[in-house]
Amino acid sequence: MGINTVIFIIMSLLVFIYIFNTFRNGRKIAILWELFFLGIYACVFVYALFPNVFGIFEGFFGISNILNFMTYLAIFLAYFLIFLLYQKDETQRVDISKLNRELALLKKQLEDNKVLQSSKKSKSKIEKK
Amino acid sequence: MNKDVLIVIPGYNEGKVIFNVIKEIKKEGYDNILVVDDASIDNTKQESLRAGADVITQPINRGGPGAPTMTGIIYARREGFNKVVLMDADGQHAPSDIKKLLKDSDKYDVIIGSRMISNIKDMPFVRRFLNFGGSFVTLFFFGLFVRDTQSGFKVLNRRAIERINLTYDTFEFCSEMIGEIYRHNLSFKEVPIQVIYTDHSQSKGQSFSNGLKMIWKFLLRK
Numbered sequence: 001m002g003i004n005t006v007i008f009i010i011m012s013l014l015v016f017i018y019i020f021n022t023f024r025n026g027r028k029i030a031i032l033w034e035l036f037f038l039g040i041y042a043c044v045f046v047y048a049l050f051p052n053v054f055g056i057f058e059g060f061f062g063i064s065n066i067l068n069f070m071t072y073l074a075i076f077l078a079y080f081l082i083f084l085l086y087q088k089d090e091t092q093r094v095d096i097s098k099l100n101r102e103l104a105l106l107k108k109q110l111e112d113n114k115v116l117q118s119s120k121k122s123k124s125k126i127e128k129k
Numbered sequence: 130m131n132k133d134v135l136i137v138i139p140g141y142n143e144g145k146v147i148f149n150v151i152k153e154i155k156k157e158g159y160d161n162i163l164v165v166d167d168a169s170i171d172n173t174k175q176e177s178l179r180a181g182a183d184v185i186t187q188p189i190n191r192g193g194p195g196a197p198t199m200t201g202i203i204y205a206r207r208e209g210f211n212k213v214v215l216m217d218a219d220g221q222h223a224p225s226d227i228k229k230l231l232k233d234s235d236k237y238d239v240i241i242g243s244r245m246i247s248n249i250k251d252m253p254f255v256r257r258f259l260n261f262g263g264s265f266v267t268l269f270f271f272g273l274f275v276r277d278t279q280s281g282f283k284v285l286n287r288r289a290i291e292r293i294n295l296t297y298d299t300f301e302f303c304s305e306m307i308g309e310i311y312r313h314n315l316s317f318k319e320v321p322i323q324v325i326y327t328d329h330s331q332s333k334g335q336s337f338s339n340g341l342k343m344i345w346k347f348l349l350r351k
Contacts (some may be wrong), residue, residue: 094296101200104187
């Protein structure tokens, strides 16, 4: 058993334990993501133990080497994750803008009310005099 | 307060010119002027108040005129204004054109002050190119062709004020507004306006890299 195989197995087991713990603790966020990574690391685990299993993909995409296939897959996934991050960032940007706007409008409302109240007070003082 | 027309001016670091811009608008007989300050670090707020405008200051800078414009529209919606005139703070729009734009605002929901109908030769080549590009990008992403999509001089009537919702913070809001016109089936008309190009106004506005960023942002949303 080579060092790569050991690393792959340890990495996969750590991910399995992490995902199992999050399920056990009842955290329901990003279940789809956890399943997605579970699938990925299950593949890594199987590949570590039985490297020839993925031989069926060889030549399927015109890629003769399984290592190349995995590199392309990793690059594709990295781009996909960047795209998702951009989208998340965009959603948060819109939310921050809404919050910013409401704060600005609230401040304006408070300032207007202050002006109104002070003008009422000064009016009543003049009337009393 | 007469709640017929509200002039909304989104501004960021316009302290040098905002006083004169507001004074010129006041000379035309419009008293309801709202400057939405996008967290300027100069004296934009003080100068606007000195000129007699109302000011809303956003606590965080959002990097462009989109966010403050929407703040102005929401203010008009909540305060019950019948019409909103959107103008740039850099002084490139002639206040004398407001009357011209308001003239048809009872018949149309949105009036767009267009720089691409007349005086097109006065426009710097880069801006002309960007505006043409902006029109085609807007057509592609939002389904409506308008000659000057990037114009910041617009009039919205009550129907438009209630319907238009902008989510982009920077210059993309111009194209998004065209998309909102299309989405809500609002009627619109382009009216020729004059543009005053000064060194200050030329230093503001859009660049080619902004255009590319805009396309990227539209792609992310689609």
